[in-house]
Amino acid sequence: MNLWIGVQIGIKEIWAHKFRSFLTMLGVILGVASLQSMFALTAGIAKGMRENLEAVGGVERIGVEDKEVSEELLHIAEISPGITLDDAVAIRESASLISHISPEVNSGVRLQAGSVKSGARMEGIMPDFLVVDNHTVEHGRFITDLDVLRGERVAVLGHTLASQLFPGVPHSEVVGRTFAANQRAFTVVGILGLYESEREKRQRELLEQQRAKSGRSDEGRIEQHRRRRGTFARKNWSLLAPISTVQMEFKSVNMVGDVDQGPDKTLSNLQLRVRDVENFDEALAQVTTVLNHTHRGIDDFGFETREDWFDRINQSVASTRLSGGIIAAISLVVGGIGIANIMLASITERIREIGIRRAIGAKSRDIFLQIIVESVVTATIGGILGLFASAGMIHVLILLAPSENTPILEPMAMLISFSCAILIGIIAGLYPAFKASSLDPIQALRYE
Amino acid sequence: MALIELRDLCKRYVIGGQEIMALNHIDLDVDAGELSAIIGPSGSGKSTLMHLLGCLDTPSSGSIKIDGTELSKASGDQLAEMRNRKIGFVFQSFNLLPRLNVVQNVELPMIYAAYSAKERRQRAEAAIERVGLESRMHNRPMQLSGGQCQRVAIARAIVNDPRIIFADEPTGNLDSTTGASILELFHELSDQGRTIMLVTHDPEIAAITPRCIEIKDGNIRRDYRNDQKTSTAAASP
Numbered sequence: 099m100n101l102w103i104g105v106q107i108g109i110k111e112i113w114a115h116k117f118r119s120f121l122t123m124l125g126v127i128l129g130v131a132s133l134q135s136m137f138a139l140t141a142g143i144a145k146g147m148r149e150n151l152e153a154v155g156g157v158e159r160i161g162v163e164d165k166e167v168s169e170e171l172l173h174i175a176e177i178s179p180g181i182t183l184d185d186a187v188a189i190r191e192s193a194s195l196i197s198h199i200s201p202e203v204n205s206g207v208r209l210q211a212g213s214v215k216s217g218a219r220m221e222g223i224m225p226d227f228l229v230v231d232n233h234t235v236e237h238g239r240f241i242t243d244l245d246v247l248r249g250e251r252v253a254v255l256g257h258t259l260a261s262q263l264f265p266g267v268p269h270s271e272v273v274g275r276t277f278a279a280n281q282r283a284f285t286v287v288g289i290l291g292l293y294e295s296e297r298e299k300r301q302r303e304l305l306e307q308q309r310a311k312s313g314r315s316d317e318g319r320i321e322q323h324r325r326r327r328g329t330f331a332r333k334n335w336s337l338l339a340p341i342s343t344v345q346m347e348f349k350s351v352n353m354v355g356d357v358d359q360g361p362d363k364t365l366s367n368l369q370l371r372v373r374d375v376e377n378f379d380e381a382l383a384q385v386t387t388v389l390n391h392t393h394r395g396i397d398d399f400g401f402e403t404r405e406d407w408f409d410r411i412n413q414s415v416a417s418t419r420l421s422g423g424i425i426a427a428i429s430l431v432v433g434g435i436g437i438a439n440i441m442l443a444s445i446t447e448r449i450r451e452i453g454i455r456r457a458i459g460a461k462s463r464d465i466f467l468q469i470i471v472e473s474v475v476t477a478t479i480g481g482i483l484g485l486f487a488s489a490g491m492i493h494v495l496i497l498l499a500p501s502e503n504t505p506i507l508e509p510m511a512m513l514i515s516f517s518c519a520i521l522i523g524i525i526a527g528l529y530p531a532f533k534a535s536s537l538d539p540i541q542a543l544r545y546e
Numbered sequence: 547m548a549l550i551e552l553r554d555l556c557k558r559y560v561i562g563g564q565e566i567m568a569l570n571h572i573d574l575d576v577d578a579g580e581l582s583a584i585i586g587p588s589g590s591g592k593s594t595l596m597h598l599l600g601c602l603d604t605p606s607s608g609s610i611k612i613d614g615t616e617l618s619k620a621s622g623d624q625l626a627e628m629r630n631r632k633i634g635f636v637f638q639s640f641n642l643l644p645r646l647n648v649v650q651n652v653e654l655p656m657i658y659a660a661y662s663a664k665e666r667r668q669r670a671e672a673a674i675e676r677v678g679l680e681s682r683m684h685n686r687p688m689q690l691s692g693g694q695c696q697r698v699a700i701a702r703a704i705v706n707d708p709r710i711i712f713a714d715e716p717t718g719n720l721d722s723t724t725g726a727s728i729l730e731l732f733h734e735l736s737d738q739g740r741t742i743m744l745v746t747h748d749p750e751i752a753a754i755t756p757r758c759i760e761i762k763d764g765n766i767r768r769d770y771r772n773d774q775k776t777s778t779a780a781a782s783p
Contacts, residue, residue: 103657114645454641457602458655458702459630461623539602543641 101471108472111444112479122440123480125433126522130484130515131491132429136422137511138492139503140415146503147411149295152232157375157408159230160382162368162389165400178396182363183341186224188388195373195381198226202367203341205348211263211277218259218337220279221366222344230369231333238273238288241340245287249342253279254288256336282347284339293330378405427518433480434522441473441530452534453542462535469531470524477523481516488515547614548575549709549741550599555608557594568594570764571608576743578709581736583744583752586761593714595761596745600635600712601628613709630658634703638715640695642687642702648674649683652701659706673701677731693724700731710741717751729754 112119151157162185167175186201203222209215227233228240236257245252255263255272264272269289276285294302345361352362372381382401389399445452452465492505557569568591576582586592597603598610601617602625610617613632617625629635634655642651652670661669674680677697687695696716703711713732717725729751736742744751752758753772760768 110645450641451643454643455654455658456626457600457629457635457641459626459658459706461626461658463623464626464658540597543602543637 101467104467104471105475107468108475111472112476115444118440119476122436122476123483125436126430126477126480126519127433127484127487129426129430129433129522130481130519131488133423133426133515133518134485134488134507134511135491135505136419136426137515138488138505138507140419140422141508141511142503142505143418144411144415145506147415151404151407151411156232157378157404158372159404160370160372160385161402162370162385163400163402165398167396167398171396175396175398178393178398179363180393181365181368181399182392183345183365184363185389185392186365186368188392189370189385192388193370193381193384195377195384196370197373198229198371200224200226200230200369200371201341201365202227202369203344203349203362203364204366205344207279207337207348209263209277209279209337211275214263214265216262218279218335220253220337220339220344220348222341223338224341226371227338227369230371233333234291235288236291237270238286240288241338245340246342249346250340251282251284251343251347252287252339253277253284254290254336254338255286256290256334257292258331258334259337260286260289279337279339280348290333290336293333295330298330378403430518430522433519434477434526437473437476437523437526438530440476441469441527442533444472445469445530445534449537449542449545452537453539453545456537456539457543465537466531466535469534470527473527473530474520474523477519477526481519481523484519485512485516549578549580549613550574550576551609551611552599553609553611555598555610556606557591557598557603558606567764569598569605572764572766574759574766574769576710576741578741579736579739580757581732581742581744581755582757582759583746583755584759584761585746585749585752586767587747590761591764592745592747592761596712596714596743599710599743600633601625626658630655631706632709634706634708634711636696636699636703636711636713636716638718640687640692640699640719642695642698644687647684647686648679648690648698648701651687651698652705655702655706669705670701673705674698676704677701691724692720693728696720696724696728697731700728700735704735704740710743711735712743712745714745715747716744717746717748 162181164181167178183201186199189196190199201224205220205222206217207220208217221227223241224246225241225243228235233240235254238254240254241252244250257269260269260272263277264275267275272286272289274286276283278284345363349362350360352359370385372378382403385401390397393399455465455468456462489507492507496504552572552574555569555572555574556567559566559568570591572595584592584595594603598605599612601612601620604620604625605618608618612628615628617628620628635641643654646654649667649670652673653666656666656669671680671683674683677700679694679697679701682690682694682698687698690698696719700711700716703713711732716732717728720728732742732744744755746752752760755772757771758768759766760770
């Protein structure tokens with residue numbers, strides 16, 4: 099007997115007992131659906147977590163930050179200049195495993211553009227900031243080395259800030275306009291892209307759809323939505339200027355006692371980007387060596403890295419996947435037991451048929467094959483229905499609760515859940531098939 | 547050489563610790579083309595004999611040769627293949643599969659042999675025409691009369707063109723007129739050169755078959771030909 103005839107017989111048998119077969123399949127349907135949903139949920143959680151990680155610059159980013167000086171060095175802590183622009187220069191010169199260095203000097207400023215007044219934190223930066231902080235320029239250009247060298251009064255605005263400062267003006271036209279920061283005129287040279295998480299994107303789209311439906315301009319609500327603090331609020335409100343400009347314009351005086359020390363070289367922030375994550379620890383060691391030198395041996399600096407964070411994400415995804423997988427596997431196994439149970443009942447019902455088939459020439463392996471195929475066909479149909487069910491479930495979930503952890507249907511996960519269903523079908527069919535194939539033909543023929 | 551050769555054939559069963567000799571040292575030859583009846587009361591061992599001849603079972607001792615193949619030590623698969631290729635069964639209770647229609651029932655033996663779907667259909671239709679049921683091709687067994695069911699079973703038995711057809715009480719569930727027409731069909735098949743063995747307890751059937759083998763208590767009591775009325779002695783007392 100070939101396989102195709104076996105499949106046909108199996109389908110006929112399932113069709114002959116539609117309701118019973120459906121109940122049998124239900125276990126597999128639910129098992130596959132839960133396995134599939136579990137995969138989608140964990141994939142969604144993993145994606146949400148990675149998105150957050152990306153939002154703060156990815157794994158490659160290292161933040162250099164102040165740290166408590168250890169007790170034995172406390173009495174000479176003053177000899178360290180702290181984290182300054184010199185550190186950035188030294189790292190650029192001697193830490194070869196670092197690809198980008200982004201020092202920052204921040205200053206709170208009052209803004210005025212036409213009649214609009216506002217306050218913001220001006221970040222004095224260098225061109226590497228673009229890469230380290232993951233920015234994209236939508237209009238105009240970014241801060242260049244020349245801007246830094248000449249201390250130009252130019253600024254790059256975040257998407258939301260640009261809209262607020264120049265209401266109603268298209269962003270392409272905002273480039274070239276001027277505004278005042280603490281009464282000093284700055285020219286806008288670039289506008290950054292709008293950053294939003296998946297969830298914010300969906301909410302915005304929903305809002306725009308509603309607006310399109312109602313037909314009335316609801317600029318106010320969209321604006322209100324933009325103001326809302328999202329995952330990327332800091333980036334969307336950024337006000338970037340060359341680091342030298344901020345130092346010269348807002349931090350030019352640094353009094354120690356009665357003596358002016360010139361522009362304050364202290365950095366508000368120093369961010370680095372590792373060339374290759376593989377060499378993360380070596381890169382960190384290089385930077386430590388450099389900073390030990392510039393800080394004159396005082397350990398007043400520490401590193402903020404995302405490696406632990408990254409590991410935590412992988413760990414929590416793995417453990418969620420494991421526990422979810424076990425629960426889903428249990429329901430799939432229950433589905434398999436259901437199939438095995440029905441197959442056992444079904445062969446008892448069909449002992450005479452098995453006897454007839456044996457009498458007219460079916461070998462015991464033909465009977466074995468027939469029962470196994472029937473079980474696998476049941477599981478396969480259940481698996482397919484389960485995939486559809488899970489797709490529907492996930493769709494409903496996405497509609498009901500848009501969040502950054504939106505479940506994601508992955509083809510690989512579908513393949514795995516589907517193969518699990520088929521595997522369950524084979525295993526569930528083994529014992530009934532063995533039992534049916536080992537029936538004695540004469541006994542089976544006599545069975546009433 | 548005889549088509550069927552039994553030599554010193556024994557079949558023992560152990561039931562409740564007691565050994566029962568179902569067939570006791572039987573010798574028998576059946577030639578190709580013979581139409582014979584195996585007759586005996588219930589418990590005589592005629593069913594056991596038919597199961598052995600029909601390759602459904604293997605003997606406890608002795609030799610059984612069908613069409614030159616020794617079957618006393620055959621494996622389950624070999625027996626299944628013999629049943630499929632060389633033997634056709636007709637049962638008292640028809641034993642058709644209720645969910646399949648007439649053609650599908652007749653096709654059944656061929657799905658265990660290597661035939662293409664087209665070939666299966668052609669052979670099944672030819673066999674159904676042979677038993678005169680071409681108008682009922684797509685009916686289910688439930689929609690047929692007993693005699694028609696038995697004709698379907700006969701079509702199924704001849705579809706693989708076997709060397710021997712065994713019929714176990716083929717008229718047992720039929721009224722006498724229908725039974726007679728079924729017996730008539732067996733005679734026709736026999737006239738076409740098929741070897742047929744009818745197992746029955748009905749002396750009337752035995753009386754009209756050319757050869758009659760009478761079994762009692764596991765022995766062949768009488769083996770005679772109706773036309774010549776010559777009887778041979780039983781193999782053992």
